[in-house]
Amino acid sequence: MSEAGASIEPTDDDALAELDEPTSAIRLSELWPVAVGGGLGVLARYNLTRFRWSPTIFPLWLQEQWLYLVMNSVGAFALGLALAFFHTHPQHGQRLFLTTGFLGGFTTYGTIASFEQHAIIASAPSGTVLLSLGVNLSIGVAAAYAGERLGQCVFQDVEVQS
């Protein structure tokens, strides 16, 4: 990371707060990119989760958990990357479509929580519940961090050079 990139960092959240216009009223022009992006994200996730290997080589419950883990991590990575991109390219409508809409609809929180809940109901060994929880949360955070750092290196340095 260059010095210019490093100097951006402390003011990161202030700049984002400005970009997000958090206290402005909701406009109709903001809602439709979110709606279309969210619908497309849900469709992409639904079609990916229908993909199945043969259950003899890869147990079905493991396939489901693994797929959601991969999709959520890819989504978290992509969101970190996208937010870093839109930090220097403030196109509000496209940002809402891609981040709040598509990536928000593509990733899902409830399904991961329901995997843990099912394991608890089925009285799975608490070790496996804790393991899957730890794997999900740590890989999710690591992916988001990696995406954001990579995006800051790539996009914010590009902006400095141009």
Add this chain to the structure above:
Amino acid sequence: MTPLYLFLAGGLGACLRFVIDRVVERRVGRRTTSGIVVVNLLGSFILGLVTGWIHASAVAGAPYLHYLSASTMQMQLVLSVGFCGGFTTWSTAMVDTVRLGRTGKPGLAAFHLLGTFSGAVLLLQLGYLFTA
């Protein structure tokens, strides 16, 4: 028609998430992670309600073939995968955790991550018990 319904339900869920996030931010007066926490907790509770309904109807329908009509199963899919999936979000929760950690609040980041998740599992169970 299922893809169309999934698209519409997902779009509605994403819009509701956006609106709730913005309303919470307006109330707090600055950018905050609380809006998405509220959305994920509420969405998990609704998913628990839907999951309980799915399980209850599957158990009730087990002795009879074709007990569940196709439209009922479609409704369940659209509500869980479409609406709850579009409403709740994993990516923003993870990025918010990273941001809290990087702005010098690692304790708050850990609480945000683990507190939201355990709250979501508990609320899911609560919703499940209502309808199962």
